[in-house]
Amino acid sequence: MVTLRRPPEYERDGPVLEPYQVILRPLITEKATHLSERHNAYTFEVNQLATKTEIKLAVETLFEVKVSNVRIQNRRGKPRRYRQKLGRMRNWKKAIVSLHDDYRINFY
Numbered sequence: 001m002v003t004l005r006r007p008p009e010y011e012r013d014g015p016v017l018e019p020y021q022v023i024l025r026p027l028i029t030e031k032a033t034h035l036s037e038r039h040n041a042y043t044f045e046v047n048q049l050a051t052k053t054e055i056k057l058a059v060e061t062l063f064e065v066k067v068s069n070v071r072i073q074n075r076r077g078k079p080r081r082y083r084q085k086l087g088r089m090r091n092w093k094k095a096i097v098s099l100h101d102d103y104r105i106n107f108y
Helices: 030-039 052-063
Strands: 023-026 041-046 067-075 079-082 085-088 092-099
Touching: 023 052, 030 041, 041 052, 052 067, 052 092
Parallel strands: none
Antiparallel strands: 023 041, 041 092, 067 092, 079 085
């Protein structure tokens, strides 16, 4: 088991997440496929508590690649209706991770 060690300047309160707790799943969509083929950027659903630094370290640890840039989006859950009741989907965090030109990730 690999524990992520943050540099001292990035220390914060809260739990220390393992790499497999930071990256929840890859997002395979048309737009994500286009980003991976054209711009060498991959999209992941990540833990709500994860920071950019933790996401970068987790991707480098799990996939053995070199990350150049991380962008984050906090996605709001959509409203949904079930019979006469209104509810909403959960909020989630999306990360777009750009890799150096020499590296690739194969999901399939």
